[in-house]
Amino acid sequence: MASISIKNLVKKFGELTIIPGLDLEIADEEFVVFVGPSGCGKSTLLRIIAGLEPSTSGDLFIGDTKVNDVPPSKRDIAMVFQDYALYPHMTVYDNMAFALELRGMTKAEIDQRVRRAAGLLHIEPFLERKPKALSGGQRQRVAMGRAIVRDPKVFLFDEPLSNLDAKLRNQVRTEIKGLSQELKTTMIFVTHDQIEAMTMADRIVVLKSGEVQQYGSPEDVYERPNNQFVAGFIGSPAMNFFDIRRSGEGFSLVGASDLAAPVPAATLAVLAGAQDAVLGIRPEHFIHAPEDSRAFAVTIDLVEPLGSDTLVHFMLAGVKTVARVNPELRPKVGETLKLAAQPGKPHVFDKASGEAIR
Incomplete structure (x- = not known):
């Protein structure tokens, strides 16, 4: 597994500065949630960690390795997207196995990993179905399973619950929290929902205009907010x-x-x-x-x-x-x-x- 270290990271789009200079340390096996209003830079920061978006300046380390110029495929991370991004013509089994086949793994090892992940996510009965035959919650589990089978150093979740109804959100949220405790892998979860942040995180990063307003445990952020913005954002109804x-x-x-x-x-x-x-x-x-x-x-x-x-x-x-x-x-x-x-x-x-x- 791996820690993540971000040092003086800056991201600009033309003349517009999205992240003005961010420092952050995420410990190995920690579940960290980035939370903040729309446009605060949380998804951009996640994409930079994934390698899908280059930073303008600053350094990013995964473990002891500086990965500024390392392509996404070489960073040993797995990302779960908001829109599932499943291959519609493949079965659930094949969707989960595809990345392992590209790595050249044996059929026996692929089968072991896929069935283990399916067991963790309770989707064994759906392995021969195609995505169109699944509910939204089941598709999200498949997307998570596709990430789990890769056994990455870091899991990245980009608002994966936003397309689910309220009941499913609560259910899948609980499952992701349970997975983090069982897999013991570094996880970063992006959301604008402060309830998700409070219930899931080991530590919360509260962002505003690309700047960290507070970084601490859910209890610290709720009970001892650093400023009026954090106090008003964390808690429902608001302060x-x-x-x-x-x-x-x-x-x-x-x-x-x-x-x-x-x-x-x-x-x-x-x-x-x-x-x-x-x-x-x-x-x-x-x-x-x-x-x-x-x-x-x-x-x-x-x-x-x-x-x-x-x-x-x-x-x-x-x-x-x-x-x-x-x-x-x-x-x-x-x-x-x-x-x-x-x-x-x-x-x-x-x-x-x-x-x-x-």
């Missing part, structure tokens, strides 16, 4: 943000100066010289607190029952806000609800730079 302003020894919400901002005490000490900042509260960090004098009295505008919990929408200090509450509250539109922020949970960001203040 609520409020402008806050100095008021005596503490802060109040801009737009509702009579409401004290629940800034954590440790953060308040760091904010000694600041007059303005941004407060972030995740929907799940609101609690129903009818007896708390510091709670916000809000009027419910919209209710979204989700079964295990309920989302309520309301205006707070002129900001459209979402809170996740216990469904046993049975909230109704037009009702007043008293909500408080869980102690120590709110985040504070610098007003100008967006950087987290801790």
Whole structure:
């Protein structure tokens, strides 16, 4: 297997800079997810690692080998694409065996590898079918099986779940995570879906405009976001943000100066010289607190029952806000609800730079 090292990588298309200078270290056997909005450079970065796109400058190492000028076929990587890219005239077995035949492997070794991969992916009954006779989820498993049989140093996944329905996405996502644990191979997965990133990754790379905003475990990225962009991108529904302003020894919400901002005490000490900042509260960090004098009295505008919990929408200090509450509250539109922020949970960001203040 192999680690991946990227040093000062730059990618330009003409005068347009997509990746301005990126450094990244991915450990051997690690499952890393690139996540970010459309146009952030995540698929371009993956294609550069695969050798399908040249970098403008910088160095790329797979293991100890510099691969800047190494063609894709020599990098010992396998890539799973969004559109499956199966040969329609070949059976599932032949699709998975084709690359091994080109390598000149014996029929016995090819058969062993294909059947092992089919077993891992539960597609043994489909080996004699052609792709048109398969569902989308089955085709995606075949595409994954074609990558697995090659036994590469690195697996690359380019948004492989985006063509699947919600149920299949969850199922295949679980299978890919299980495969990573069983195969113990370095894997890079590209997605714009932060839920996929959170549930699958050992570490997440959050990208914006070709720059790494944060690189860490799902827990770190969720609980300790580096900046307001990461805080707003990771988490569903997104974090609520409020402008806050100095008021005596503490802060109040801009737009509702009579409401004290629940800034954590440790953060308040760091904010000694600041007059303005941004407060972030995740929907799940609101609690129903009818007896708390510091709670916000809000009027419910919209209710979204989700079964295990309920989302309520309301205006707070002129900001459209979402809170996740216990469904046993049975909230109704037009009702007043008293909500408080869980102690120590709110985040504070610098007003100008967006950087987290801790």
